[in-house]
Amino acid sequence: MIQLPCPWCGPRNASEFTHHGEVTPRPDVGTATPEEWRRYLYFRQNANGWVDENWYHTAGCRRFIRVRRHTTSNETEATR
Amino acid sequence: MSVGNGSHRAGNRNGKRRPQRYSAFGLFKRGLSRSDWPRVWQERPLKSTYDVVIIGGGVHGLATAYYLAANHGITNVAVLDKGYLGGGGSGRNTAILRSNYLTPEGVRFYDRSLHLYENLASELNFNVMFSQRGHMTLAHNDNSLRTLRWRAEVNKLQGVDSEVIDPAQIKELVPYLDTSTDTRYPILGALYHPPGGIIRHDAVVWGYARAADAHGVHLHQNTEVTGIETADGRVTGVRTTKGDISTPVVVNCTAGWSSLISDMAGVDMPVTTSPLQAAVTEPVKPFLGTVVVSGTLHVYVSQTDRGELVFGASVDPFTSYSMRGSLEFAEGLAGHVLELMPAVSKMRLLRQWAGLCDMTPDYSPIMGPTHVDGFHVDVGWGTYGFKAGPVSGEAMADTVANGRPPEIIAPFGIDRFEMGQLVGEKGAAAVGH
Numbered sequence: 353m354i355q356l357p358c359p360w361c362g363p364r365n366a367s368e369f370t371h372h373g374e375v376t377p378r379p380d381v382g383t384a385t386p387e388e389w390r391r392y393l394y395f396r397q398n399a400n401g402w403v404d405e406n407w408y409h410t411a412g413c414r415r416f417i418r419v420r421r422h423t424t425s426n427e428t429e430a431t432r
Numbered sequence: 433m434s435v436g437n438g439s440h441r442a443g444n445r446n447g448k449r450r451p452q453r454y455s456a457f458g459l460f461k462r463g464l465s466r467s468d469w470p471r472v473w474q475e476r477p478l479k480s481t482y483d484v485v486i487i488g489g490g491v492h493g494l495a496t497a498y499y500l501a502a503n504h505g506i507t508n509v510a511v512l513d514k515g516y517l518g519g520g521g522s523g524r525n526t527a528i529l530r531s532n533y534l535t536p537e538g539v540r541f542y543d544r545s546l547h548l549y550e551n552l553a554s555e556l557n558f559n560v561m562f563s564q565r566g567h568m569t570l571a572h573n574d575n576s577l578r579t580l581r582w583r584a585e586v587n588k589l590q591g592v593d594s595e596v597i598d599p600a601q602i603k604e605l606v607p608y609l610d611t612s613t614d615t616r617y618p619i620l621g622a623l624y625h626p627p628g629g630i631i632r633h634d635a636v637v638w639g640y641a642r643a644a645d646a647h648g649v650h651l652h653q654n655t656e657v658t659g660i661e662t663a664d665g666r667v668t669g670v671r672t673t674k675g676d677i678s679t680p681v682v683v684n685c686t687a688g689w690s691s692l693i694s695d696m697a698g699v700d701m702p703v704t705t706s707p708l709q710a711a712v713t714e715p716v717k718p719f720l721g722t723v724v725v726s727g728t729l730h731v732y733v734s735q736t737d738r739g740e741l742v743f744g745a746s747v748d749p750f751t752s753y754s755m756r757g758s759l760e761f762a763e764g765l766a767g768h769v770l771e772l773m774p775a776v777s778k779m780r781l782l783r784q785w786a787g788l789c790d791m792t793p794d795y796s797p798i799m800g801p802t803h804v805d806g807f808h809v810d811v812g813w814g815t816y817g818f819k820a821g822p823v824s825g826e827a828m829a830d831t832v833a834n835g836r837p838p839e840i841i842a843p844f845g846i847d848r849f850e851m852g853q854l855v856g857e858k859g860a861a862a863v864g865h
Contacts, residue, residue, distance in 0.1 A: 390850050395700050
């Protein structure tokens, strides 16, 4: 099982976390068109390599954490 | 649609030798002479120009090539695969076929596929071993039972044989299922779909490859695409590890790599890639006559003609391009199977594997043209791509030949995401097979 570096709990099994996917820049609320919102909702880079992701520590500290993970080897490193 | 012997012959121009037809008599003759069988398809040199280049040599790519040749007479076609034919999702799925979906669009589409599968063996002259043994989706709570009833009604309206049955009827069909009420997840009912079943997935790939090859389609294995050339918003060619090809039409029929290939053409995709794991046990005598699926327990079980139990699960809980199996999958799977069928507790797992699934936000595929002229996609097949192989090939061939998608795949265009018109097939496709 892969382990994720939680900044509050230390390295923990991935099964404790909920995957929230790659970090995508949120469009500006004031000016975004419906099409831009839908692109933000649905479209992803889906890169084969290092990706910045949000995870939620469901069975732990219940905080969102940001993890850098390689999507082929599943190696991880903490980003904050 | 005109396919069969006549068009097989018509497709063989340039004095190419027609492949020998398989028959019982031929098998007998071959058995007496003990000579080798001829190669099923030919290795041909990569040309510098093709009318159509199809990326991905699985069931979708080969079916598209076959129907382009058989239905539309377009035979100057190359199918490229970076590995071997049928080595991706086509060889890693659990070979379950069904058409009992939730949305009318989905039911129509998958039912057409099922009908093509029913006639595939005679059309391709290749035994694809389709066994329509029935397909059963279990409900363990009121919510799933309600969705099953909904699906049954949608199915009936579309002319698909599908009904909700109670635990007593389930027990009659599959005596080894634990239908008692004192389990953790008691079985409340099931959606029974008699035309569903299992098929030999490799045979489908080989059958399409052989038939496409007979029409003069070039099949290039170990040929990885490294780039797609575009000019003025049009596709002009494909770069591969074996050389460059100039072509006006590229069809992306890959699974797992669909967003990376689309990236090469500058087309963004609403796709995330996750592994899906499956496993198979040692063979035992036949005891499981239908396909059994449980959405709540994330498991589907069928027994192959050889007697092995094939298990599949839902996709792994995070995105990845890794195709390694994991212990927690095997543990979870075993627990869930025993919950359903305690009698198999002594059976041993032979092997487990993973395949890549391109998930879309609405659990429906992405098919048709893109904003790059000549670049077509047949991707986003999630966990339900294999059962849609024939209809996708037929529809994509139609799209390429006529320049616009046929009505049956109109709801699956990539523009639906920017328009906010999603198809919403999650209720029937999230786990179920």
